[in-house]
Amino acid sequence: MPVVLHQFTVAVGGVMNPGYLEALELARQCATHAHTQALPGAGIAHGSCWAALATVPNPGAGFPLGNAVAGGAALPYGVVFGNSRFSIVGAFAVVPGAPAVGFSGHAERNALVVAGGNGLVPYGLVAPNAGDWVMYVQLHPCVHCLPWLQGVGGGGLLNPFAGLIAGAQNLHVWYRWAHNPLGCAAKDTWNGLPLATKLAQINTW
């Protein structure tokens, strides 16, 4: 089954699309997790792109259920992050599940590679959407990542879940900004906002 792209926009919303609520939570998870590194001059993440994948948890291996950003209630899935600059960080800090050849410069790829490298599998939504997986990435997947997500090119390591996506699973990729100069600039500006502002904005997506 395919990779299905959805854009968060204030005008369109997306409530009827699979994974909308989960993707909103993944966006909140990214905003919170990345915030201290996302401010200008504070770290690697201001100009980089973040992604998060909902996974089946494996607490025994150190991958517990996530907790909702608002209120802290346990989520039914774990959260695995990816960043477009893992390819730089990987040389200096150990990321569990990092591939031996290193990370790519693409946030959504790195989230999927980390999940696969730790033996995790994406979380299937509840029936009737059990065949649907969900991830969030700030920018629309680039022209290389679109085929890569489907296992049909794009260079680098294979998507560890491409075979399943070619089978019965759908991967719903929710993104916020177009992958062009305007979209990248909007993403960078957004990364520099106060965390409370980011979370309030996500609630309007």
Ligand SMILES: [Zn+2]
């Ligand atoms: Zn890409």
